[in-house]
Amino acid sequence: MKKEDTVKLISAEGMEFVIDKEAAMVSQTIRNMLTSPGGFAEAEHGEVTFPEISAVILEKICQYFYWSLQYSRGKETEFHIEPELTLELMMAANYLHT
Amino acid sequence: MPVLRSREIPPVPPKPPKARSKVDPPATPTQGREQPATRLSSPHSLTPSPKTAGSVSGSAPSSLRRSLRLSSKGSSNVGDQVGLPEVERCIESSNGDVSKKRKLSVDVDGGFESGGSRVLSLRSGGKVTKRSPLGDGDVNGGGGGDEVVESNTKGKSIAETEYIEKSERDNEKENVNRKRRFSSEEKGKGKLVVETDLESKDETLVNGSVPDVEVPAEEVKSPDEKPSKRSNRGTNGGRMERFRDTARRNASRFAYFNTQEEEEKEEEDNNNLSMEAEREIPSVEEQIEENVAEDWPGPFSTAMKIIRDRAANLNVRQGSSSSGQVPSVKINWVPQKGKGKEGSKRLAPSLLDLSLRILVDNADAIASLDHVPDALRHKLCQMLCDSRRMNSNLLDLLLSGSPTEIRLKECSWLTEDQFTECFEKCDTSNLTVLQLDYCGQSLADYNVPSTLARSPISLPALTTLSLTGAYRLSDAGLSVLVSSAPALRSVNLSQCSFLTHGAIEILASSLASVLLELFVDDCQSIDAMLMLPSLKKLEHLEVLSVAGLESVTDKFIKEFISARGDGLKELNLSGCGKLTDSSLKIIAETCSILRALDIGNVPKLTDNSFGHLASGCRSLESLKLCRNAFSDDAIAAFLEMSGEILKELALNNVGKVGHNTALSLARRSRNLVSLDLSWCRNLTDEAMGLIVDSCLALRVLKLFGCTQITDVFLCGHSNADVEIIGLKLSPLLEHLKAAVESPLQYSSVSSLI
Numbered sequence: 001m002k003k004e005d006t007v008k009l010i011s012a013e014g015m016e017f018v019i020d021k022e023a024a025m026v027s028q029t030i031r032n033m034l035t036s037p038g039g040f041a042e043a044e045h046g047e048v049t050f051p052e053i054s055a056v057i058l059e060k061i062c063q064y065f066y067w068s069l070q071y072s073r074g075k076e077t078e079f080h081i082e083p084e085l086t087l088e089l090m091m092a093a094n095y096l097h098t
Numbered sequence: 099m100p101v102l103r104s105r106e107i108p109p110v111p112p113k114p115p116k117a118r119s120k121v122d123p124p125a126t127p128t129q130g131r132e133q134p135a136t137r138l139s140s141p142h143s144l145t146p147s148p149k150t151a152g153s154v155s156g157s158a159p160s161s162l163r164r165s166l167r168l169s170s171k172g173s174s175n176v177g178d179q180v181g182l183p184e185v186e187r188c189i190e191s192s193n194g195d196v197s198k199k200r201k202l203s204v205d206v207d208g209g210f211e212s213g214g215s216r217v218l219s220l221r222s223g224g225k226v227t228k229r230s231p232l233g234d235g236d237v238n239g240g241g242g243g244d245e246v247v248e249s250n251t252k253g254k255s256i257a258e259t260e261y262i263e264k265s266e267r268d269n270e271k272e273n274v275n276r277k278r279r280f281s282s283e284e285k286g287k288g289k290l291v292v293e294t295d296l297e298s299k300d301e302t303l304v305n306g307s308v309p310d311v312e313v314p315a316e317e318v319k320s321p322d323e324k325p326s327k328r329s330n331r332g333t334n335g336g337r338m339e340r341f342r343d344t345a346r347r348n349a350s351r352f353a354y355f356n357t358q359e360e361e362e363k364e365e366e367d368n369n370n371l372s373m374e375a376e377r378e379i380p381s382v383e384e385q386i387e388e389n390v391a392e393d394w395p396g397p398f399s400t401a402m403k404i405i406r407d408r409a410a411n412l413n414v415r416q417g418s419s420s421s422g423q424v425p426s427v428k429i430n431w432v433p434q435k436g437k438g439k440e441g442s443k444r445l446a447p448s449l450l451d452l453s454l455r456i457l458v459d460n461a462d463a464i465a466s467l468d469h470v471p472d473a474l475r476h477k478l479c480q481m482l483c484d485s486r487r488m489n490s491n492l493l494d495l496l497l498s499g500s501p502t503e504i505r506l507k508e509c510s511w512l513t514e515d516q517f518t519e520c521f522e523k524c525d526t527s528n529l530t531v532l533q534l535d536y537c538g539q540s541l542a543d544y545n546v547p548s549t550l551a552r553s554p555i556s557l558p559a560l561t562t563l564s565l566t567g568a569y570r571l572s573d574a575g576l577s578v579l580v581s582s583a584p585a586l587r588s589v590n591l592s593q594c595s596f597l598t599h600g601a602i603e604i605l606a607s608s609l610a611s612v613l614l615e616l617f618v619d620d621c622q623s624i625d626a627m628l629m630l631p632s633l634k635k636l637e638h639l640e641v642l643s644v645a646g647l648e649s650v651t652d653k654f655i656k657e658f659i660s661a662r663g664d665g666l667k668e669l670n671l672s673g674c675g676k677l678t679d680s681s682l683k684i685i686a687e688t689c690s691i692l693r694a695l696d697i698g699n700v701p702k703l704t705d706n707s708f709g710h711l712a713s714g715c716r717s718l719e720s721l722k723l724c725r726n727a728f729s730d731d732a733i734a735a736f737l738e739m740s741g742e743i744l745k746e747l748a749l750n751n752v753g754k755v756g757h758n759t760a761l762s763l764a765r766r767s768r769n770l771v772s773l774d775l776s777w778c779r780n781l782t783d784e785a786m787g788l789i790v791d792s793c794l795a796l797r798v799l800k801l802f803g804c805t806q807i808t809d810v811f812l813c814g815h816s817n818a819d820v821e822i823i824g825l826k827l828s829p830l831l832e833h834l835k836a837a838v839e840s841p842l843q844y845s846s847v848s849s850l851i
Contacts, residue, residue: 083460086456093453
């Protein structure tokens with residue numbers, strides 16, 4: 001993966017997730033951060049920090065991004081979510097507009 | 099096997115019950131037939147059917163489903179069989195397969211050979227030569243079938259075949275008693291030229307004669323000739339008469355339905371069929387215009403005139419090529435194959451929805467709802483209430499801490515004890531929104547003080563209160579509640595049937611200067627005139643809903659609107675059956691900032707109301723009609739004038755909505771987000787396609803009961819964002835979004851403090 005096509009999502013604990021830009025753009029919030037004019041640090045460095053989202057949840061969210069891309073390309077599978085993650089995942093998804 | 103899809107209700111009353119009960123084995127044909135006879139108390143006996151039942155039932159070719167059905171009806175099929183040729187003829191002219199089937203089915207009758215025999219045998223044993231399929235019996239009946247057939251070729255073959263089959267089923271039932279059939283003729287449903295003589299007239303009517311949609315006068319008196327024919331059962335003329343009558347009647351039904359469709363079909367296929375039909379339309383429309391009093395203000399009457407002229411232009415533009423922008427009653431819209439929904443990518447369900455669904459499924463495992471924002475709590479509660487998984491444990495979770503908003507759209511599961519237990523210990527000091535809909539089981543006068551109104555300052559921040567369905571709450575209980583909630587801005591007391599006008603007095607005495615929204619739908623014990631003085635005291639009322647209150651009269655509207663109408667932003671008068679146009683006049687004149695109006699189920703309103711509305715309420719964003727008697731032209735003219743700002747329009751069951759409205763919607767309604775066209779049966783696929791492709795802001799389109807809409811529209815429209823509800827089976831509750839997202843509809847809370 002080339003550097004220009006990726007973004008880095010950083011969780012609350014500091015764990016970093018490097019994913020494709022296209023996948024990250026599934027989230028409206030991230031899309032706005034990366035594409036809005038104004039020279040924001042996120043857009044320049046390609047890094048977004050989420051101090052309220054834990055690593056487990058962020059990992060699941062990244063998995064969701066890729067699943068969503070797959071789904072819209074035609075491969076419609078089921079996205080499994082462990083029930084114990086659901087509440088936090090819901091709140092993170094709400095924040096990320098995804 | 100024919101699939102009994104939902105079909106349009108035919109205008110002829112006696113038929114549908116018979117049609118439905120039609121799947122009889124041969125053993126019971128007589129029974130089925132006797133019923134119609136007795137119902138119409140015809141003097142004719144049912145002798146023909148039993149006699150010939152035996153002869154016919156044996157000869158049914160089993161390969162054809164239709165013939166099976168027909169054969170089981172016994173002798174009445176004799177009549178039916180000959181009635182079929184007419185339909186056959188037309189069908190064959192365009193649809194070879196179907197016609198073959200029908201032809202064969204004709205052969206069911208005793209004496210027919212299978213495989214295309216041309217001989218009809220009469221009861222008396224004589225044979226009547228059946229001409230070529232094109233020259234069969236009653237051309238007009240065929241002509242009527244023609245219209246049906248044309249529709250078939252346009253891709254509605256299943257529906258139309260249904261009708262034909264149904265009509266034949268009907269034929270079978272009714273053929274036994276010719277008096278019956280002729281009596282429905284007497285009702286004037288017959289629209290085709292009557293043949294009095296079988297053989298000679300057949301020649302003249304063969305082929306080519308296009309049935310007029312409008313009934314020549316002489317046809318209506320044709321029933322007079324029939325009794326003589328009917329009495330003479332053995333003759334050719336009598337039988338053919340019967341067949342013709344049946345087909346005529348049914349064809350007229352089809353013609354009636356498909357009139358406007360025929361106009362567009364002509365555009366597409368360039369046949370001359372509906373030319374005469376079109377010419378009839380302008381005259382009909384003009385008649386409608388003449389009937390309405392012309393006292394509308396200027397711009398509206400101008401708009402009406404424009405619409406009328408559209409129809410007049412019909413004849414002028416008739417031959418011109420259909421290039422889309424012609425403002426005629428014809429709709430020019432071609433489905434775009436490949437674009438639209440199929441073309442756009444399937445959107446993955448959002449992570450939020452996925453996690454909400456799992457949460458709802460595992461609701462019992464939720465340990466805490468702290469830190470969950472209110473919006474998500476409401477979504478969760480809504481889904482829990484919809485799936486009936488809400489329980490008191492979850493309510494405890496919601497009430498823990500110091501909640502700010504509680505929205506339970508449905509509390510019928512909540513018992514009184516649970517309610518008392520949960521709310522006794524709830525800290526309500528930060529509560530701004532409390533919605534306990536359908537809480538009748540839980541809330542009564544005696545537990546208000548211990549739960550919600552524990553002290554005079556127990557609900558200091560409450561701005562929005564909704565206690566619908568609290569049927570045990572009386573004026574006294576409400577008084578206690580209101581005294582603890584001095585900051586109330588919005589009160590919803592719908593369906594609290596115990597409350598009287600005293601409740602409104604209580605509200606007015608303590609909340610006169612702050613109350614913005616009041617909903618008293620269906621509060622049967624509240625008399626509108628008695629509550630009028632209190633209502634007038636509410637200084638800043640923005641929203642008033644008195645839906646379902648029969649005591650709301652023109653006088654009430656006049657006095658209230660004169661006093662407080664200039665501040666009203668939303669008015670719901672749905673179901674107030676006594677209102678007339680004069681109320682709308684006053685509303686239009688006074689309520690200049692009215693944004694939402696609901697006048698559904700007010701049957702006395704006429705097109706004059708639209709005239710007033712168009713000139714008066716210039717800010718109207720939401721208009722809801724239901725079962726009103728407005729005409730197509732009036733709605734179209736209103737849209738021409740005020741359609742630009744309209745965001746929500748409901749024309750539910752406004753039966754006269756037709757192509758003028760569709761054209762106006764397409765041209766004017768740029769901002770329309772939600773459209774309800776349920777039960778508007780005059781709109782065709784083309785009209786719908788035009789609307790959806792032109793209203794680019796449209797997101798929700800409700801089409802309940804629009805069985806005339808087919809995949810031509812559903813798969814052919816090119817608006818990828820619109821969600822069409824009501825045609826396929828789909829979970830209904832998903833489409834009912836939560837009513838209000840914010841505490842108040844038109845003001846923000848902070849602006850008032």
